[in-house]
Amino acid sequence: MNLADVPLRPGSAELLPVRGVRAREIFDNRDWVAVEIPVALEFNGIAHAVMLATPTDLPDFALGFALSEGILLGRNELYGIEEEYAPEGITLKLEVASAAFARLKERRRSMAGRTGCGLCGTESLAHVARTLPPLPPGPALSKSAVARGMRELASLQVLQKVTGAVHAAAWCTAEGEALLVREDVGRHNALDKLVGALAKGTLAASTGFIAVTSRASFEMVQKTVAAGVPLLAAVSASTSMATAVAQETGLTLAGFVRGDDLVIYTHPGRLNGLPANAGGFQQCM
Structure with missing residues (x-):
């Protein structure tokens, strides 16, 4: 080829x-x-964050970042996005509602994003975690659907197949069909792009699950919960903080999803064939 x-x-x-x-x-x-370039996000003219990202699906990225960070409570609070190109990178200028801008100023974060970062530049411990509403029960899912979703995600990674350098996130139906896929050099960015695409579309996020090509870190869990998706399937492991947040919010968290194998960290009852206390399953704190 x-x-x-x-x-x-x-x-x-x-x-x-x-x-x-x-x-x-x-x-x-x-x-x-x-391609990896600096992408800056501005809200109502105020610089907020600079991430290193792949410059595709940028409107999805901007919207998804704002939603998953709690800056916007809904798509209706975003009035417009302007893309400004310069030799040093791209600036995404978001015009948001006054309520959203006030919310941003209350929990202002100065960030310098890196492709492997978690909470780069967070100003204080109070900004790390935010209160999220618990997830509804959501659909009953099967292990085979989760396995199918991960397989379809892998088959749809066009950029990864060619470069071997990017992560991806997919929204899959309850049957495991991957209907939306976004790629980026950063795992958080790929998920933000997916969250933004979900918010702009007509799919009901709570009726399916998200599959990602990375570990299930705290921020990946928080972004999934903020999007209202009841299950996160990751190709690698979870972390202790991610597991605690998933348990608290009602998220089913699956790791090491490879072929027909997986590990369930929280709320296994959402998966058919895995009742909540099967096999002496221990609820996480």
């Missing part, structure tokens, strides 16, 4: 010269490299 003919999203990757060794032979070639 000629990589130059792969249908990539504009701006998501670029061909760069590389030198390597295969079978003890040195080679020179060109290879696809995922």
Whole structure:
């Protein structure tokens, strides 16, 4: 396959010269490299955060970030997004309702995002966790649906297949069909893009689940709960803080979802065949 003919999203990757060794032979070639640039977010003219991101689906990213961070309580509080391009990066200028802007000023965070970061630049411990409403029961799901969703997510990662450098997040139906997929160099960014796409669309977020290609960190759990999705399936492990938040909010948290295998950290009763106390399951604090 000629990589130059792969249908990539504009701006998501670029061909760069590389030198390597295969079978003890040195080679020179060109290879696809995922684009990573600074993306700044401004709210009503006030700079708030700078993230390193892949410059695709930026309106989804801006909306999803604002919703998952609790700056916006709903899409109706966003009046518009303007994209400003400069040699050093892209600025997303969001015009938001006065109530949202007041909310932002109350819990202002100065952040410098990195692709592997968790809570970069948070000003105080009080800003780490925020109160989220508990999730409704949601649909009964099956282990096979979760496995299907993860498989479909992998098959739909166009940028990852070409560059090997990005994460992805997908919203899947209760049957495991991946209907929305977003990719980015940062796992948080990919999930924010997905949250924004869900908010803009007509899909009922609470009727399905989210699958991600990363570990289930605290922020990934918090963003999933904020989106009203009852189950998060991750290809890698959970953390203690993520597990505690998932337990408190009613999120079913699944990790190590690989093939037909998985590990359930919280609320296993939402999955068919896994009653809440099966096998001596211990409820997390």
